[in-house]
Amino acid sequence: EKVEITKEQQALVKVVVEAYNRHQIPQDVAKKLLQDQYSAEENFLLLTEMATSQVQVLVEFTKNIPGFLSLDREDQIALLKGSAVEAMFLRSAQVFSKKMPNGHTEVLEERIRKSGISEEFMTPMFNFYKSIGELHMVEEEQALLTTITILTPDRPYVKDQQAVERLQETILDVLRKMCVLQHPQDPQYFARLLGRLTELRTLSHYHAEMLTSWRVNDHKFTPLLCEIWDVQ
Numbered sequence: 001e002k003v004e005i006t007k008e009q010q011a012l013v014k015v016v017v018e019a020y021n022r023h024q025i026p027q028d029v030a031k032k033l034l035q036d037q038y039s040a041e042e043n044f045l046l047l048t049e050m051a052t053s054q055v056q057v058l059v060e061f062t063k064n065i066p067g068f069l070s071l072d073r074e075d076q077i078a079l080l081k082g083s084a085v086e087a088m089f090l091r092s093a094q095v096f097s098k099k100m101p102n103g104h105t106e107v108l109e110e111r112i113r114k115s116g117i118s119e120e121f122m123t124p125m126f127n128f129y130k131s132i133g134e135l136h137m138v139e140e141e142q143a144l145l146t147t148i149t150i151l152t153p154d155r156p157y158v159k160d161q162q163a164v165e166r167l168q169e170t171i172l173d174v175l176r177k178m179c180v181l182q183h184p185q186d187p188q189y190f191a192r193l194l195g196r197l198t199e200l201r202t203l204s205h206y207h208a209e210m211l212t213s214w215r216v217n218d219h220k221f222t223p224l225l226c227e228i229w230d231v232q
């Protein structure tokens with residue numbers, strides 16, 4: 001049957017994509033990636049600054065997700081805490097797939113590889129970055145996929161999962177239609193996008209172990225990261 005995006009779905013996508021593009025790490029923060037100290041400590045500090053800035057940007061972005069601010073306040077926090085790592089994997093994946101002209105891609109990879117993360121997490125992490133790059137997602141798909149990740153109903157401590165599910169369904173429906181319209185030659189494209197969300201869950205578990213290993217080596221995080229990741 002003819003797949004058609006309705007007027008209100010178009011308006012929804014416009015709001016989400018504009019918010020996604022508006023809320024980015026400030027360039028003066030991102031530029032710090034180019035600083036010339038490359039010790040493990042320096043890399044960890046820089047990545048901590050990136051993550052902290054990224055969480056601030058993420059909080060602002062979620063306020064623009066239609067319906068998010070109407071959710072129970074505690075559920076809003078539970079969704080943010082539960083999706084922060086996954087949203088940051090998606091956002092940092094863009095830096096790798098966009099091949100930034102400012103050389104940030106190379107230095108970000110270098111700093112991640114030399115920041116005290118153990119080898120066992122490097123492979124799945126960079127396989128993920130590669131698999132996202134191969135999708136060649138357009139910005140609408142990136143914005144909607146991040147929104148779907150944030151609106152995952154079964155995060156820990158979410159009370160009204162139904163309300164979150166209704167919001168997520170709305171976004172899933174328009175993303176599915178967009179994939180059919182954008183990739184008529186690849187009927188599996190939408191399924192492949194959702195497959196990345198499964199991979200993100202696995203990475204999120206690896207990430208919990210990364211945090212533990214950093215902590216036993218007495219690495220310090222910022223108050224915002226401690227709050228969102230329940231550490232210290």
Ligand SMILES: CC(C)c1onc(-c2c(Cl)cccc2Cl)c1COc1ccc(-c2ccc3[nH]c(C(=O)O)cc3c2)cc1
Binds near residue numbers: 051089
């Ligand atoms: C607390 C730190 C050490 C940390 O712990 N886990 C991760 C961690 C790791 Cl490595 C991997 C994945 C997820 C997390 Cl959450 C991190 C570092 O997290 C980030 C690293 C980079 C970026 C990021 C996002 C967008 C960007 N744009 C630009 C630009 O140049 O425009 C640079 C940039 C950097 C975001 C989070």
